[in-house]
């Protein structure tokens with residue numbers, strides 16, 4: 117069991133690199149709105165990711181591709197208002213950084229300026245080198261994201277584990293090194309073999325935060341609706357559920373419905 121070794125009043129990108137150096141694992145969760153972020157921050161979660169998974173869990177899209185920069189900024193702004201301690205990282209959505217480095221920088225600046233978030237995350241390695249450089253040169257911290265990159269789902273066609281073959285594993289390793297060299301403060305590694313993820317984490321000084329990447333990395337991230345058991349039809353092997361909110365909420369809604377229908381609610385004490 118690993119517990120916090122050092123008190124951090126406010127988490128910065130520097131604190132995360134520090135945690136890795138001290139062997140303290142990093143706990144990261146997504147959040148997309150004020151109320152949820154308030155609870156996550158209060159619980160001591162180190163990093164809050166305003167993920168483009170909002171496209172799935174908030175808006176009901178099948179992929180992360182449709183969510184817009186304006187929508188990401190709306191989610192990020194709501195999250196930032198709730199924060200006292202956590203570091204807030206925001207996904208640059210599909211289409212907001214792939215065309216050219218100038219557009220990438222403009223998108224990152226909009227997120228930082230309009231939401232007050234602390235960092236941005238981009239999917240990819242070598243392909244987005246120039247964009248990453250430009251954003252970093254503007255003083256905006258960047259988190260990388262390698263392995264399963266959901267914004268390229270149509271290139272791959274499936275959400276299966278990535279980098280099982282030597283060639284893809286070699287590319288991943290060199291992409292990770294490149295991102296560190298450019299100045300990224302951390303990297304998310306999604307759905308890759310645990311052995312490879314451990315090797316990558318051990319080869320870098322910046323933290324590697326895994327999702328479906330095993331226990332040899334420097335931290336973990338999960339989508340909050342998944343770990344709360346709200347997305348009960350989503351069942352990947354890497355997911356651990358820490359609550360069964362789908363059934364808790366269903367029970368609450370059914371009880372409320374029954375109380376309204378039977379006129380049990382509101383009672384004498386619940387009216388004026």
Ligand SMILES: Nc1nc(=O)c2c([nH]1)NC[C@@H]1CN(c3ccc(C(=O)N[C@@H](CCC(=O)O)C(=O)O)cc3)CN21
Nearest residue numbers: 169172173180266274275276339342347350351352353
């Ligand atoms: N609710 C939610 N949770 C996530 O973790 C998440 C999102 N949405 N949306 C954006 C991406 C997409 N991600 C995914 C999507 C699917 C799998 C997955 O393992 N799917 C299948 C297996 C697919 C296969 O092997 O072909 C599964 O077992 O559920 C993992 C991560 C991670 N992100």
Ligand SMILES: CC(C)C(=O)C(=O)O
Nearest residue numbers: 146167168169304337
């Ligand atoms: C799954 C995490 C890493 C993510 O990118 C998201 O939630 O959008």
Ligand SMILES: [Mg+2]
Nearest residue numbers: 167168169207
């Ligand atoms: Mg994402």
